[in-house]
Amino acid sequence: MSTQRPPQDPESHPRVKAVFDDMRAIRQTDFVNSFWRTLAFDPDLLERTWTEVKQVMAMPSLLDPVTKEMIFIAVSVANACTFCVHSHTAAAKAKGMTDAQYAELLSIIAVAGKTNQLATALQVPVDAVFNADTAAPR
Amino acid sequence: MSTQRPPQDPESHPRVKAVFDDMRAIRQTDFVNSFWRTLAFDPDLLERTWTEVKQVMAMPSLLDPVTKEMIFIAVSVANACTFCVHSHTAAAKAKGMTDAQYAELLSIIAVAGKTNQLATALQVPVDAVFNADTAAPR
Amino acid sequence: MSTQRPPQDPESHPRVKAVFDDMRAIRQTDFVNSFWRTLAFDPDLLERTWTEVKQVMAMPSLLDPVTKEMIFIAVSVANACTFCVHSHTAAAKAKGMTDAQYAELLSIIAVAGKTNQLATALQVPVDAVFNADTAAPR
Amino acid sequence: MSTQRPPQDPESHPRVKAVFDDMRAIRQTDFVNSFWRTLAFDPDLLERTWTEVKQVMAMPSLLDPVTKEMIFIAVSVANACTFCVHSHTAAAKAKGMTDAQYAELLSIIAVAGKTNQLATALQVPVDAVFNADTAAPR
Amino acid sequence: MSTQRPPQDPESHPRVKAVFDDMRAIRQTDFVNSFWRTLAFDPDLLERTWTEVKQVMAMPSLLDPVTKEMIFIAVSVANACTFCVHSHTAAAKAKGMTDAQYAELLSIIAVAGKTNQLATALQVPVDAVFNADTAAPR
Amino acid sequence: MSTQRPPQDPESHPRVKAVFDDMRAIRQTDFVNSFWRTLAFDPDLLERTWTEVKQVMAMPSLLDPVTKEMIFIAVSVANACTFCVHSHTAAAKAKGMTDAQYAELLSIIAVAGKTNQLATALQVPVDAVFNADTAAPR
Numbered sequence: 001m002s003t004q005r006p007p008q009d010p011e012s013h014p015r016v017k018a019v020f021d022d023m024r025a026i027r028q029t030d031f032v033n034s035f036w037r038t039l040a041f042d043p044d045l046l047e048r049t050w051t052e053v054k055q056v057m058a059m060p061s062l063l064d065p066v067t068k069e070m071i072f073i074a075v076s077v078a079n080a081c082t083f084c085v086h087s088h089t090a091a092a093k094a095k096g097m098t099d100a101q102y103a104e105l106l107s108i109i110a111v112a113g114k115t116n117q118l119a120t121a122l123q124v125p126v127d128a129v130f131n132a133d134t135a136a137p138r
Numbered sequence: 139m140s141t142q143r144p145p146q147d148p149e150s151h152p153r154v155k156a157v158f159d160d161m162r163a164i165r166q167t168d169f170v171n172s173f174w175r176t177l178a179f180d181p182d183l184l185e186r187t188w189t190e191v192k193q194v195m196a197m198p199s200l201l202d203p204v205t206k207e208m209i210f211i212a213v214s215v216a217n218a219c220t221f222c223v224h225s226h227t228a229a230a231k232a233k234g235m236t237d238a239q240y241a242e243l244l245s246i247i248a249v250a251g252k253t254n255q256l257a258t259a260l261q262v263p264v265d266a267v268f269n270a271d272t273a274a275p276r
Numbered sequence: 277m278s279t280q281r282p283p284q285d286p287e288s289h290p291r292v293k294a295v296f297d298d299m300r301a302i303r304q305t306d307f308v309n310s311f312w313r314t315l316a317f318d319p320d321l322l323e324r325t326w327t328e329v330k331q332v333m334a335m336p337s338l339l340d341p342v343t344k345e346m347i348f349i350a351v352s353v354a355n356a357c358t359f360c361v362h363s364h365t366a367a368a369k370a371k372g373m374t375d376a377q378y379a380e381l382l383s384i385i386a387v388a389g390k391t392n393q394l395a396t397a398l399q400v401p402v403d404a405v406f407n408a409d410t411a412a413p414r
Numbered sequence: 415m416s417t418q419r420p421p422q423d424p425e426s427h428p429r430v431k432a433v434f435d436d437m438r439a440i441r442q443t444d445f446v447n448s449f450w451r452t453l454a455f456d457p458d459l460l461e462r463t464w465t466e467v468k469q470v471m472a473m474p475s476l477l478d479p480v481t482k483e484m485i486f487i488a489v490s491v492a493n494a495c496t497f498c499v500h501s502h503t504a505a506a507k508a509k510g511m512t513d514a515q516y517a518e519l520l521s522i523i524a525v526a527g528k529t530n531q532l533a534t535a536l537q538v539p540v541d542a543v544f545n546a547d548t549a550a551p552r
Numbered sequence: 553m554s555t556q557r558p559p560q561d562p563e564s565h566p567r568v569k570a571v572f573d574d575m576r577a578i579r580q581t582d583f584v585n586s587f588w589r590t591l592a593f594d595p596d597l598l599e600r601t602w603t604e605v606k607q608v609m610a611m612p613s614l615l616d617p618v619t620k621e622m623i624f625i626a627v628s629v630a631n632a633c634t635f636c637v638h639s640h641t642a643a644a645k646a647k648g649m650t651d652a653q654y655a656e657l658l659s660i661i662a663v664a665g666k667t668n669q670l671a672t673a674l675q676v677p678v679d680a681v682f683n684a685d686t687a688a689p690r
Numbered sequence: 691m692s693t694q695r696p697p698q699d700p701e702s703h704p705r706v707k708a709v710f711d712d713m714r715a716i717r718q719t720d721f722v723n724s725f726w727r728t729l730a731f732d733p734d735l736l737e738r739t740w741t742e743v744k745q746v747m748a749m750p751s752l753l754d755p756v757t758k759e760m761i762f763i764a765v766s767v768a769n770a771c772t773f774c775v776h777s778h779t780a781a782a783k784a785k786g787m788t789d790a791q792y793a794e795l796l797s798i799i800a801v802a803g804k805t806n807q808l809a810t811a812l813q814v815p816v817d818a819v820f821n822a823d824t825a826a827p828r
Contacts, residue, residue, distance in 0.1 A: 001545040003261045003365035004378070034262045035253075042379035048466075049256065049386070056249045062242050067205055071212045071243065075250035075393070077673045078216030080356040080770040083257040084250070085675055086268040089693040093270075102694070103732035104200050105209065106673055110739070111194045112213035112222070113669035114662045115173075117765070118187065119221040121629045121658055123140045123637055124172045130224040131415040139821040141641040142654070180655035186742075187662070213669070215397045218494040218632040223399055227417040240418070241456035244397055248390045248463070255389035255489070259353045259382055261361055269691040277683040279537045279779040280792065310538045311529075318793035325532065325800070328600075332525045338518050343481055347519065350485045351526035351807070354492030356770040359533040360526070362544040369546075380476050381485065387470045388489035388498070391449075394463065395497040399417045400448045406500040407553040408507075491811045494632040499813055503555040516556065517594035520811055524601070524804045531627070531803035535767045535796055537775055554813045586814045587805075601808065608801045614794050619757055623795065626761045627802035630768030635809040636802070638820040645822075656752050657761065663746045664765035664774070667725075670739065671773040675693045676724045682776040684783075 002038055010040035019043075019050045026058050035083060065095045070105050077109055140176055148178035157181075157188045164196050171225060203233045208243050215247055278314055286316035295319075295326045302334050309363060341371045346381050353385055416452055424454035433457075433464045440472050449497060479509045484519050491523055554590055562592035571595075571602045578610050585639060617647045622657050629661055692728055700730035709733075709740045716748050725773060755785045760795050767799055 011017040019040075020032050039046045057068055069092035076084035092102070149155040157178075158170050177184045195206055207230035214222035230240070287293040295316075296308050315322045333344055345368035352360035368378070425431040433454075434446050453460045471482055483506035490498035506516070563569040571592075572584050591598045609620055621644035628636035644654070701707040709730075710722050729736045747758055759782035766774035782792070 001261065001362070001540060001542075001547070002263060003259065003362055003544075003546050005546045031267065033265050033267075035257055035260070038260050038262050039256065041375060042382075045379050045383060049253065052249055052462075052466075053253065056242075056245045062239050063246075067208075068246055070205075071208055071246045072250045073673070074209045074212040075216045075247055076254055077669050078213045079251065079254040079258075080672055081254040081258050082675065083262045083264055084254050085673060086264045086691070086693055089673075089675075090268045090270075099731060101200050103735050104194075106670060106732075107194045107735060108201075108206055108209045109213055109669050109673060110666045111190055112210045113217065114666040115187065115191065116214055116217040116219035116222050117629055117661050117665035118177065118658060119173055120217075120219050120632050121625070121637060121641075121661060122142050122173070122176050123634065123641075124176050124221045125140060126221055126224045126415060127171050128415075129169065129171075130228045130417075132228075132417050132419045133415070139638070139816060139818075139823070141638055141820075141822050143822045179651060180658075183655050183659060190738075190742075211397070215393055218396050220399065223397060224415070224417055227397075227399075237455060241459050244394060244456075245459060247393050247397060251393035252386045252390040255353055255385050256382060258356055259349070259361060259365075259385060261358065261365075264691060266691075268693075270693050270695045271691070277537065277678060277680075277685070277776070278539060279535065279682075279684050279776055281684045307543065309541050309543075311533055311536070314536050314538050315532065317789060318796075321793050321797060324604075325529065328525055328604075329529065332518075332521045338515050339522075343484075344522055346481075347484055347488045347522045348526045350488040351492045351523055352530055354489045355527065355530040355534075357530035357534050359538045359540055360530050362540045366544045366546075377476050383470045384477075384482055384485045385489055387466055388486045389493065391463065391467065392490055392493040392495035392498050394453065395449055396493075396495050397417065398449070398452050399415065400452050400497045401416060402497055402500045402553060403447050404553075405445065405447075406504045406555075408504075408555050408557045409553070487811070491807055494810055496813065499811060500553070500555055503811075503813075513593060517597050520594075520808060521597060523807050523811060527807035528800045528804040531767055531799050532796060534770055535763070535775060535779075535799060537772065537779075554815060556812050583819065585817050585819075587809055587812070590812050590814050591808065601805065604801055605805065608797045614788075614791050615798075619760075620798055622757075623760055623764045623798045624802045626764040627768045627799055628806055630765045631803065631806040631810075633806040633810050635814045635816055636806050638816045642820045642822075650752075653752050659746045660753075660758055660761045661765055663742055664762045665769065667739065667743065668766055668769040668771035668774050670729065671725050672769075672771050673693065674725070674728050675691065676728050676773045677692060678773055678776045679723050681721065681723075682780045684780075 002034075004038055004041055006034070006038045007040050010037060013040070013043050015043040015047055016040045019046055022054070023050065026054060033087060035087065066092055066097050066101070069095060069097065070101075073105065074109050074112075078113070140172075142176055142179055144172070144176045145178050148175060151178070151181050153181040153185055154178045157184055160192070161188065164192060173221060173225065204230055204235050204239070207233060207235065208239075211243065212247050212250075216251070278310075280314055280317055282310070282314045283316050286313060289316070289319050291319040291323055292316045295322055298330070299326065302330065311359060311363065342368055342373050342377070345371060345373065346377075349381065350385050350388075354389070416448075418452055418455055420448070420452045421454050424451060427454070427457050429457040429461055430454045433460055436468070437464065440468060447501060449501065480506055480511050480515070483509060483511065484515075487519065488523050488526075492527070554586075556590055556593055558586070558590045559592050562589060565592070565595050567595040567599055568592045571598055574606070575602065578606060587635060587639065618644055618649050618653070621647060621649065622653075625657065626661050626664075630665070692724075694728055694731055696724070696728045697730050700727060703730070703733050705733040705737055706730045709736055712744070713740065716744065723777060725777065756782055756787050756791070759785060759787065760791075763795065764799050764802075768803070 011020055023032060024030055039049060069088055072088045076088055149158055161170060162168055207226055210226045214226055287296055299308060300306055315325060345364055348364045352364055425434055437446060438444055453463060483502050486502045490502055563572055575584060576582055591601060621640055624640045628640055701710055713722060714720055759778055762778045766778055
């Protein structure tokens with residue numbers, strides 16, 4: 001059940017086909033998930049979104065692929081995005097995240113979630129030492 | 139301005155002093171930030187919170203210290219915790235996060251925040267291939 | 277599956293029946309969705325909630341009905357409310373939102389979600405020019 | 415106080431200067447706010463972010479400028495982004511949002527926030543009629 | 553700094569004056585906080601909001617006043633509402649919440665925040681036993 | 691469907707068995723829910739999480755068990771944690787929360803969610819009287 005019907009034959013649209021072909025080449029699989037199939041109702045939005053996801057998540061960069069997926073999972077959990085948590089946890093595992101690394105990721109997300117709530121509850125003032133303009137930070 | 143007055147002389151309480159001493163030794167600085175100084179109003183809560191933060195964030199583990207701080211920042215941003223974003227961005231930089239790594243972290247947080255909203259708006263059903271019970275995941 | 281059993285025969289309660297009748301008349305359909313059927317376990321809470329939803333969303337006002345639904349969707353997406361995203365996207369479409377308008381709504385929600393995260397990560401100070409007390413704003 | 419020091423002389427970097435010049439031309443003001451000045455620490459991230467914000471928010475489109483800003487405000491409020499709420503409320507007012515329209519926007523955000531919580535608390539199942547694949551929606 | 557200028561002389565408007573008088577009588581203080589003073593820019597929105605806050609929070613009910621404030625604080629912390637966290641923590645203390653009760657409240661908010669993240673990360677399916685329609689719940 | 695396969699025979703691990711046995715004794719039921727069964731993939735994370743949940747939620751304390759569950763529900767709703775909302779609403783009912791108390795809890799969560807959004811939208815400055823360092827609070 002979704003809020004938008006995916007197009008019946010998305011790849012009949014040349015820009016959608018180009019995006020799906022690029023995705024298949026980069027991810028080395030024929031599978032295109034429901035997010036992209038549904039987003040194809042608007043080829044322009046699909047194309048712009050894929051261009052950005054590809055640039056940030058699929059291109060070689062300073063951070064390794066597993067680290068990038070772990071950061072993505074952390075945001076998706078805090079934002080309670082069911083689909084994203086599923087798809088990016090699967091992606092992290094496919095890229096090599098072990099059970100032990102996943103347990104450590106969960107521990108960090110958990111302690112961050114916890115201390116986020118405590119600091120927000122206490123409304124602690126930000127120490128001047130954290131100011132990037134002046135600080136020898138800690 | 140905070141919601142709870144920090145104790146005037148927190149280290150007169152032996153359990154608070156023990157926590158602050160441990161923190162100073164591990165972080166190799168005399169500075170104790172406002173979060174811990176305020177939390178000291180309840181020595182038990184302070185002690186339990188520090189024990190967990192220390193265990194997850196300060197002990198050697200599978201993930202390197204900068205990666206751990208980047209994950210912590212990602213959660214704190216999504217939870218809009220002002221103090222935590224400040225303190226953990228400063229911590230990540232103190233542990234060696236470069237401007238280029240920080241820019242990449244921001245790019246991942248941004249694209250995750252964006253696609254989280256899109257997937258939640260579309261209410262895309264989770265593909266069966268993402269199911270950890272059965273999947274050869276992607 | 278829900279956390280509260282909906283009453284078996286909600287309209288046997290006169291205040292529930294009055295709310296459902298009003299809803300049917302205003303929405304010009306016999307259908308009453310699961311949210312209202314479940315909320316009927318407490319006729320007072322049902323009545324107060326419907327009164328407010330009706331006043332804000334169903335009465336003629338400055339903003340047109342599709343715009344109002346789009347704003348409602350935007351909040352519901354950011355709050356990750358599955359039921360609300362579904363029911364209000366369907367409502368917006370029933371009131372005339374086109375696929376092209378929906379794609380634009382998604383684009384705005386996406387870029388807002390993205391820049392929200394960036395601004396929160398950077399903890400950018402609010403420029404004085406934005407202060408409503410003094411500003412010729414930009 | 416921010417987490418990242420803005421560059422001292424951002425416009426000495428040609429790509430930053432190009433973005434700021436484009437922004438000034440489109441917004442018809444010399445003022446560049448702190449968000450963009452801070453993001454300039456990474457010219458690539460600045461450029462990509464501005465390109466998207468410009469495309470979605472500043473180019474003529476189906477939705478009028480005030481409606482677009484109201485949707486942006488709605489997301490920013492739900493995500494608790496202080497800077498974004500300030501800057502986009504000021505922008506909406508600069509583009510013509512009246513006090514009466516703003517009061518209606520607040521009423522919609524408020525009732526959405528409220529019913530979001532109620533529906534999430536009740537975990538109401540989504541009615542089949544809302545399914546975009548099959549529905550004559552309500 | 554706020555997004556909306558509070559009216560200069562709010563009580564010159566009879567409906568605003570009536571709300572403020574009612575608030576002063578119920579709260580037994582002359583002080584009217586900035587939230588209400590700012591909301592007075594729209595007397596109708598002010599009146600409707602106060603009516604609801606008064607009905608839920610200030611009238612005698614099943615739950616005692618401190619418990620009600622603690623629940624309000626819990627929601628406000630999770631929603632990262634700075635003003636609300638401040639005003640309702642102060643209110644809870646004024647109504648008798650002790651430091652020990654506050655520490656316990658913080659502990660519950662913290663463990664909930666933590667396990668919320670874990671359960672969302674794991675995407676654990678909801679056990680049938682929790683279904684209110686059928687359950688002998690646990 | 692979950693992101694992590696629960697171990698096939700979790701209680702073959704002695705630390706998992708010890709946690710499950712402790713849980714059964716304290717909760718006086720043989721049932722162990724899916725959250726704990728899945729978390730058992732990492733016995734250390736399971737043990738630490740249970741120790742904290744037990745300490746905060748299951749041990750006698752200043753707040754009564756139903757109040758504690760109501761606060762837990764409030765946080766879980768605001769964080770949109772489906773599993774947590776289900777499990778803790780069921781727990782609250784099992785511990786004696788009546789329909790009338792639940793309706794009042796929902797009313798408080800709803801009005802908090804609503805005024806959270808209003809205060810965040812208005813970016814109301816925090817009144818000095820709320821400062822815990824100086825205040826005779828209201």
